[in-house]
Amino acid sequence: MEITKHKALNNAAQIAEFLRLPLSINLVACKDKRYPSLTRGLACRFNELTLELCLYVSEISSKKLLDDVKSHSQLAAVFSLPSTEQTIQIKCRAQEIRPAKPDELQLIESARQNFAREVADFGFSGDFIDHFLHAEQCMVIVTEATEFYDQTPGPLAGSILKYQP
Amino acid sequence: MTSTLESIRNCFDGAIPSAIATCSGDGVPNISLLSQVQYVDPEHIALTYQFFNKTRSNILHNPYATLSVSDPHSAAIYRLNIQYLRTETSGPLFEIMRAKLAGIAAHTGMANVFRLLGADVFRVLDIERVPGPRLAMPDNRPNWLPALRQSISAIASCDDIDGLVDTLLKALIEKFGIQHAIILMLDSERSSLFTLASHGYENAGIGSEIPLGHGVIGIAGQMQVPIRVAHMINEYGYGKAVRASMQQMGLTTLLETAIPMPGIPECRSQMAVPIQTKNRLIGVLYVESDQDCRFGYDDEDALVVLTEYWAQAISQLPEAGDNGDGLLNLVPPYQHKASSPMRVRYFDRDHSVFIDDAYLIKGLAGAILWHLLKHFQNTGRQQFSNRELRLHPDLKLPEVSDNLETRLVLLKRRLQERRCGISLHKAGRGMFNLRVEQPLSLEETD
Numbered sequence: 001m002e003i004t005k006h007k008a009l010n011n012a013a014q015i016a017e018f019l020r021l022p023l024s025i026n027l028v029a030c031k032d033k034r035y036p037s038l039t040r041g042l043a044c045r046f047n048e049l050t051l052e053l054c055l056y057v058s059e060i061s062s063k064k065l066l067d068d069v070k071s072h073s074q075l076a077a078v079f080s081l082p083s084t085e086q087t088i089q090i091k092c093r094a095q096e097i098r099p100a101k102p103d104e105l106q107l108i109e110s111a112r113q114n115f116a117r118e119v120a121d122f123g124f125s126g127d128f129i130d131h132f133l134h135a136e137q138c139m140v141i142v143t144e145a146t147e148f149y150d151q152t153p154g155p156l157a158g159s160i161l162k163y164q165p
Numbered sequence: 166m167t168s169t170l171e172s173i174r175n176c177f178d179g180a181i182p183s184a185i186a187t188c189s190g191d192g193v194p195n196i197s198l199l200s201q202v203q204y205v206d207p208e209h210i211a212l213t214y215q216f217f218n219k220t221r222s223n224i225l226h227n228p229y230a231t232l233s234v235s236d237p238h239s240a241a242i243y244r245l246n247i248q249y250l251r252t253e254t255s256g257p258l259f260e261i262m263r264a265k266l267a268g269i270a271a272h273t274g275m276a277n278v279f280r281l282l283g284a285d286v287f288r289v290l291d292i293e294r295v296p297g298p299r300l301a302m303p304d305n306r307p308n309w310l311p312a313l314r315q316s317i318s319a320i321a322s323c324d325d326i327d328g329l330v331d332t333l334l335k336a337l338i339e340k341f342g343i344q345h346a347i348i349l350m351l352d353s354e355r356s357s358l359f360t361l362a363s364h365g366y367e368n369a370g371i372g373s374e375i376p377l378g379h380g381v382i383g384i385a386g387q388m389q390v391p392i393r394v395a396h397m398i399n400e401y402g403y404g405k406a407v408r409a410s411m412q413q414m415g416l417t418t419l420l421e422t423a424i425p426m427p428g429i430p431e432c433r434s435q436m437a438v439p440i441q442t443k444n445r446l447i448g449v450l451y452v453e454s455d456q457d458c459r460f461g462y463d464d465e466d467a468l469v470v471l472t473e474y475w476a477q478a479i480s481q482l483p484e485a486g487d488n489g490d491g492l493l494n495l496v497p498p499y500q501h502k503a504s505s506p507m508r509v510r511y512f513d514r515d516h517s518v519f520i521d522d523a524y525l526i527k528g529l530a531g532a533i534l535w536h537l538l539k540h541f542q543n544t545g546r547q548q549f550s551n552r553e554l555r556l557h558p559d560l561k562l563p564e565v566s567d568n569l570e571t572r573l574v575l576l577k578r579r580l581q582e583r584r585c586g587i588s589l590h591k592a593g594r595g596m597f598n599l600r601v602e603q604p605l606s607l608e609e610t611d
Binding site: 024026027028029030034035036037038039040058060061072074075076077078080087089091122124127128129131132134136151153155157158 | 193200
């Protein structure tokens with residue numbers, strides 16, 4: 001059986017490298033503890049020196065999450081590489097919510113194209129991904145990463161990564 | 166609710182991983198990806214509990230969670246507000262999810278990593294379709310209602326088990342486009358299922374057995390629930406494992422009395438549907454394919470309806486043979502084609518029959534054949550009635566009325582498959598002819 005090789009994630013630079021891959025992204029926030037708000041991320045950008053993590057979402061499909069983040073800054077994001085299923089979760093604290101800038105819109109478009117290539121082997125067409133990651137009124141949640149967890153399927157899922165800020 | 170759980174079931178098979186969001190007691194959000202969401206009923210779903218992780222810790226403190234699922238055809242995304250109710254660690258739901266998890270684990274090369282500890286049952290409180298465009302659903306999604314109607318109509322016109330078996334297989338092939346199917350019937354005395362008929366295999370495997378509780382087929386029979394696995398699996402493969410488990414359970418005393426189960430070389434999708442009427446199991450229908458995700462929830466629903474109707478049709482067949490005695494001995498004596506004797510050995514301990522050292526059949530079907538051959542040898546008689554077999558004290562037939570007819574069909578088909586020079590032929594209602602093409606040498610052993 002072919003052994004899947006996962007990226008080493010022992011420092012901020014390696015995590016930054018992983019976060020540049022074509023990842024599936026999901027975000028969660030929680031204001032009132034009853035129902036966490038959940039949305040799909042369109043792209044991300046991580047600064048390994050400042051630990052600033054920018055998370056891009058479509059405003060139209062993320063209203064509750066954006067509201068929750070405005071009143072309760074804690075959120076979590078999970079990043080998974082479909083071809084290897086390597087997955088990490090990052091806990092972070094929101095600092096700012098604003099509309100995406102033109103260069104960030106380009107980043108989102110580039111992320112979508114890369115993701116479409118990543119999942120083409122799974123039978124998903126470019127048209128499907130265009131609909132699935134529909135970007136409308138793109139917003140960026142600027143956060144500071146605070147904790148990193150391994151969430152690759154298996155018994156170690158949920159364990160804290162060696163590297164922590 | 167803006168959508169119903171039924172209408173979004175095709176989001177649950179893992180083509181796009183789902184995500185569950187939870188919140189700890191002190192307000193820290195957490196998110197996990199899921200390989201499987203199980204539809205339970207119109208108000209409930211179940212999720213796998215494999216490891217004690219943050220998600221599990223959170224739902225034990227705060228039962229409310231949000232689930233995101235995606236439609237692999239339309240790209241629509243749905244958010245479900247759910248409430249944790251309980252964890253099931255045994256029973257039908259647990260077994261369904263364990264079988265599916267084994268499939269997913271094998272598919273992702275993690276067969277030794279994934280182990281189901283429980284099925285976490287959630288109530289679905291609300292379903293929201295996430296705003297955004299979606300693709301038009303493909304037109305090629307099958308509508309099984311016409312296929313069901315035509316199949317049921319064909320089944321309704323059958324008046325014996327042989328016809329019902331052929332009609333079910335034909336319906337699966339022609340109406341449902343299924344290329345590989347096995348009909349297994351329950352042997353309640355041996356707690357096993359035996360292959361009565363199959364389609365799409367090099368080796369038909371008539372008479373092959375699988376114990377209840379083993380493999381996808383045996384578990385579907387034991388739990389009386391349909392089990393559908395979208396990906397290739399090893400743990401639930403029935404090939405090699407069956408022989409070992411049957412020996413372990415003392416169901417076979419001689420290894421050579423195991424007929425290999427039919428199977429395709431690379432099974433990537435499979436579904437086992439219990440055949441039952443009024444909650445009484447009478448068999449299992451098994452279908453498989455070399456394509457991933459070949460069978461969905463709609464296929465499962467259709468085959469459950471079809472097999473229930475088929476089971477009802479079997480249970481409503483009139484007992485045959487009450488008017489048969491007058492036809493006895495009207496068949497002209499058969500002229501043997503060959504003169505060298507055929508050696509037939511019978512082992513009383515398991516009713517197994519060997520022809521020229523090759524295993525043929527055992528159990529009730531073996532006992533029936535031996536009874537017929539002894540009569541033929543002693544009296545030259547070739548025509549028999551179902552009724553006389555049913556009443557014969559030596560055969561000790563179980564009380565369930567369809568056992569005799571089912572075993573006769575099994576025997577007839579097994580003899581046909583083996584082409585050993587012995588065959589059974591229908592001879593009117595409740596009657597059949599035995600045809601033997603060589604002189605016989607019969608040996609009986611304890």
